[in-house]
Amino acid sequence: MKPSAFDYVRPSSVDEAIAHLEQFGDRAKVIAGGQTLMATLNMRLSAPELLVDIGRIPGLSGIEVRGSLVSIGALTTHREIERSALLARHVPLLTQAAPHIAHAAIRNSGTIGGSIAFADPAAEWPACCLALDAVIVIRGAGGERRVPARNYFHNLYETDLSATEIITAIECPITPPARRSVFLELARRQGDYAIVGLALLARIDADKLHEVALAFVGAGPTPMLATTAMTALEGRTPDAETLHAAREALTRDLDPGPDLYTSAATKRHLAGVLLGRAIAQLMSGGDQTHGTA
Amino acid sequence: MSARDELPVQGAEQTLTRGHVGSPDPRPNARRLLQGRGVYIDDLRLPRLAHVVFLRSPHAHARIVRVDSSRARQAPGVIAIFDGATIAQVCKPWVGVLAHLKGIRSPTQYPLAMERACWQGEPVIAVVAQTRAQGEDARDLVEIEWETLPALVDMDDALAGNPVLHPELGDNICFQREVDTGGIDQVFAQADIVVEETFHFGRHTGVCPEGRAILADYNAAEHSLTVHHATQAPHMMHDIISRHLDIPEANVRVICHDVGGAYGIKVHVYPDEMCTAAIAMLLRRPVKFQADRMESFVSDIHAREHKATVRLAATKDGRILGFDLHDLTAIGPYSVYPRTSGIEGNQVVNLTGGPYRHSHYRARMQAVFTNKNVTCQYRAVGHPIAVAITEGIVDLAAQRLNIDPAEFRRRNLIPDDAYPYAFPSGIRFEKLSHHQCLERLLALMNYEGLRADQAQARERGCYRGIGLAAMIEVTNPSAAFYGVGGARISSQDGATLRLEPTGALTVLCSVTEQGQGTETVFAQIAADTVGISMDKVRVITGDTATTPYGGGTWGSRGAGIGGEAVLQSGRALRANILEAAAAILACDRATLEVANDAIVDRLSLRPLLTLAELGRICYYRPDTLPPGFQSELMVTRHYVPRDYAFAFTNGIQASWVEVDTETGFVKLLGHWCVEDCGTVINPLLVDEQIRGGVVQGIGAALFEECCYDDAGQMLNAHLGDYLVPMAGEMPDIVCAHVQTPTHTSELGAKGAGEAGTAGAPAAVMNAINDALVPLEARVTAQPFTPERILAALGRV
């Protein structure tokens, strides 16, 4: 398992990196934390001519509040997000989801930009970005553009990002204190990609749910925003009838494929179970940083 | 040994009760390994070293129409490219059969596929290059035109001969065996109850931290081959390499450095490894093959893949009358050389029903050829199957009769005073301790307390279960295992002990170490028997040029057989030391003893002469010794068990689980194991073996499976998708021991290396099924994935 030969550059600015990408097109690959790309290189699933290591470009890392949103640099590692007091206060969903991503050693290297660029439907950050209505900040030769996460994920591993662009940041709206969040997933071993998982946000007012956002991990070719179920829950008390309707709605919202051990039907069943549990958790206090199913 | 040799202080019975044997000594080699200073094959750098990579068949079954290596030959760094026909000129093929497995058949196997590849992963072309990376680049340039053939992947199809994989054999049956003690149909017809179940076992494999590796170094000047090999059995490989490559035995040397885990994976003859040795001869230089993780999954032996239907007959007061079994197993396209792929099924037949008194037994097993990777002996060979079949059906009978599973076992386990005991099928037990182990287990786990907890939990809709699994285990195998079948596999082992001039002790033993601590155990035994402190003992294993001849490490034999050889050798060396001391001190030998690195007066324990001084005199000033006296400070002894075919051990495990009935997830809340390996030489190491084994067993029960599609492609040949058990999901594993030493050796040690793996899957299965009783659901197909549990519950 050795990668085929490639050239390697380590640009010191985003512009320089983009220049390399412009020159090589899809024969080049950006490398950030390497936690996905290194494996695909070694398995020769990917054989780029040039690796553009963006890991040392200044200014691409870090977490800061900008008005009503928090900006997370693309090179910010999963571990930094997990440990950020700023995010625990302002976007607790990310704090809740982070421990589910792989293992500590991988979280120390893997980056949020890499996760969003790769767009694995079983990954945690893409679903969180959908639920949070985050914005992906992308730079290319023509300058910067901001793509709402809800327009960014097109199909399995297909996104709005082109081969000559770089993600520079993720912008998440600050979650107001009244809006609670829950992240749950089912993985057979701690650290595995989930069979299915979900990110849920809602404000509870007089036992009714408002501003419901519900995004699923591992339940379709992309992270899946469960819009029908969201509507079924919006403005209602999550009693048995409402929950039933929401679970029914998931059949329209989700489109899971089977994996080696789990059929699509089982995934749908599990998604429904998680929905019930997430809402129960939300009603009983939400914000459990280490929510497991 | 005469009475005069044995003094009361260190008589035959006492020696072992003091000092190191029985104490939890930390292993001396752990520091080196933990500091990363171990030496594995991949750490070796020899001048002119070449690397070989294998192009493996991408198809489960295909004919090689044409191979074009011309582009690959031009690639940078390429030294040579070999195909099957070329390698066959220097390496004789083999057939994996044994005479005592009557009727076993297998086609001839070559190092590289000749005209046809029979499994995805079979080596086809060898590319030798200056570096591994260059070899892989070049491999991508080799063009093969394949004609794909129908892949035989299902064992029922195989049994039906649909199609026949090796036409020259007529059908797909590699091996079949029947045992029938007679009268079974009548017993079952008249029994109060008969229960029946079919169990499925997924195919899985041992995942060694260090992949298989070999570095073969040919010296044309003396027609000699030095083989650095990650193997469990260096002498077996020495013999095989010598015979198949036609190099005189004296010109071969096999050296094991540190071996990073083996579990039975590294005790077989692998075509790619034989090919590497052949290439070293052809190229007259050192050549290395290091399996990477992905090729390990499709070329390391797999195991299990059984479908077993079992029936049990019992009286209504819960007395087992008999077992009736049919086991079908799929072994891949070849029976593996030289141990064969018939042993696992054979063990299932030998062991099913083993812990229980019963009078009637009928068993039938069939091993069939398929187009998947080969299967062979992996840790606990056959035991996990036999124990799961037995314990699963026993629990079903208990449930049917409404008898508590612990009580049901109490009524049926062979009584502790019934030994020696023999089954009608012929298995003989020297002495087992089932009831002691059972009662100890129940106390240790607080069985009654857990039952109360279970009842309370059920009331709040939480489903917890207890699973028990009694087991017997084959250890310390005699020549009855392989030797009688014609395999050139030694069942005897030897140990050489040498007192050095400084009073240090060197131990050379033919049993090898793969991380389980055998060398530590030998040092403990040697220190005690000679009377020397452990820090002065150095153990050397794994070199056919220096150690005595022996079988190596497999079959839970290292401590029991190798340890006894060390003990006997230590006794003899101590006698020789005393002889020399008496000569030096000019006194009666009977007044002397060895203790704490010195010769002491046996009554006062007053030191008279240090071993260092004794060594100095014997080696450097023998001129001062009495005329005619010759010291012998190096001694070799060998040992092989002969009274019994195997030293059977016994034990029992318990698992305590919670099943999430909405998700099908199983949470392991606790695991207990009480087992009897006879003399416990080092409790730390025995517990390590048990716990590691339990974890591998849990892997089989919940996680591990080599998944194949209908075309015979392995779908999860990497650690992302092949789920090995990980620490996060493992429960605390509590171990305890009952010690019934075997009288077939002075050491009294039986094996402990496989007990954990043998019983854990059954315990977990029974615990899950116990949890699901109120929901009238059962699972019988391992691994118990969430989906399988949900399906059993009717939720998906």
Ligand SMILES: Cc1cc2nc3c(=O)[nH]c(=O)nc-3n(C[C@H](O)[C@H](O)[C@H](O)COP(=O)(O)OP(=O)(O)OC[C@H]3O[C@@H](n4cnc5c(N)ncnc54)[C@H](O)[C@@H]3O)c2cc1C
């Ligand atoms: C054993 C293991 C388990 C894992 N489990 C999980 C898990 O449970 N959940 C999970 O979410 N992830 C998991 N991962 C993946 C991990 O989170 C990765 O770190 C992440 O998916 C990719 O981030 P990276 O920085 O490592 O990206 P890289 O591996 O460096 O790159 C990944 C891809 O993104 C592109 N890329 C990277 N950064 C940018 C950028 N800024 N702009 C444009 N393109 C970019 C690269 O070109 C490449 O195609 C696991 C990984 C391993 C090895």
